[in-house]
Amino acid sequence: MNEYVLGVDLGTSAVKVSAMNRDGEIVAQQSYDYPLSQPHPGYSEQNPEEWVSGTTVAIVQLILEDHIKPEEISGISFSGQMHGLVLLDENNQVLRPAILWNDTRTSKQRAEIEDKLGDKFVEITKNQPLEGFTLPKLLWVKENEPNIWAKAKTFVLPKDYVRYRMTGQIAMDYSDATGTVLIDVKAGDWSKAICDAFDIPVSMCPPLMKSIDSAGHVSESYALFSGLDTHTEVFGGAADNAAGAVGAGILSPNMVLSSIGTSGVVLKYEEDPTVDYHGVLQFEYHAIPDSFYSMGVTLAAGYSLNWFKRTFAQDVSFNDMVASAGDSTVGANGLIYTPYIVGERAPYADADVRGSFIGVDGTHQKRDFVRAVLEGIIFSFKDIMDIYDEHDKEFDTVVAIGGGAKSPLWLQIQADIFNKKVVSLTNEQGPGMGAAMIAAVGLGWFKDFQECAEKFVHFGKEYLPNAENAKKYDQLHKIYGQVYNQTKDLSHQLLDYRRENDK
């Protein structure tokens, strides 16, 4: 009999479910898109029911269209978009739409946390209390929706909610839990000091589990709903970036991950939990037991390109639009884009900065703008790489994943801007692959992730830096680096204007 694991990658734009066999081959894949609601500047919400129905439709299609037999599915695990607040009442009913990682309405709550706990907060959580993280969202609901807060019994993160609907068990895994910024990283548990400081009952925080721990089996009700079998075991899963790192084989400190999804991430495996980036980079528990990772996040990476296409290039296909940048030049004929169109996290923790095109000239064409968007996103990744350089962190290989890694041109731009070797995967399913690997290790198919990676992770083409381009990009990155400080006050004023006039 065939035996499969399912990796559920619960992204921001879609859920993708991959079925993998014991040899690490993807035998079938289904996905389902869902909408994002952005009713006011800085707001970003999703209906958790969309995640459940999207995941279920994808599973049903695997069974009906791809003929994966339910009795052949041994395990399921998850990779989930991080930080999103799903508030549940005493019957585990969802109380309001989920407030997502890219929602930045919580600047007031961020300031309250900083005022009250200052450096102590970073000491405990190893992170800053940024707008996108879960604690400021909890405080926003407490302050602005007291009737909902009064009914709140517990909270979970996006993939935890889907896991709950599959198994009936409420839990959160460590890698996602660090992203709530309610975890005492040294103690490896919920921080009573932080809960007490903001009057959040510790009892609201769900039980913690490891990524590879079993959360039980598919419940009878979910089996009826999805066509799955109740023998299928469900494992904790991980934050999408932790799962992406596992799926990309980032299992040692000499490798760095570059991920272009809706957001963009530069991530490094960390063995030493005492390394201190003072909260400028995020520091999280890994999906691999007893290890950690650090990362810097560009809020609008793939989102920038989607925004550009939606607004200015609806008439061409995505591939053609990206390919047109190849007819521009290194440096987009002197045009620079900063990708701060929904605010930024790293290296500038500024929810109110906004993006810019600098150097717009009467001769610029659409292809130059596309090229500037591709380059600006990678300049922002280079800012994170520079932080690793400042901390004397050495690495020689960058593994590129996410939707953005589909483009060979963009991969070469990464190699040239980073001035490092960039490697893609033979399929770009980093997080979904990581989710499937968590189920495979959880089931005991492999003794650890290293052994699993030898079967599951396959590197594809290598992109080497072109010395001439790298030199030009180094010069351009220095100009790019000045744009934030020189435009932030202007964009803050314009955002204030929008807020005053937002109906």
Ligand SMILES: Nc1ncnc2c1ncn2[C@@H]1O[C@H](COP(=O)(O)OP(=O)(O)O)[C@@H](O)[C@H]1O
């Ligand atoms: N052919 C392509 N070339 C380059 N980038 C692409 C291509 N197709 C999609 N993308 C980018 O990939 C992003 C989606 O990546 P994905 O990893 O699927 O995101 P998420 O997990 O956030 O839903 C899109 O925002 C888009 O900008």
Ligand SMILES: O=C(CO)[C@@H](O)[C@H](O)COP(=O)(O)O
């Ligand atoms: O907020 C973060 C990481 O801190 C994001 O990386 C989210 O986890 C969403 O990821 P994508 O949907 O872009 O994959």
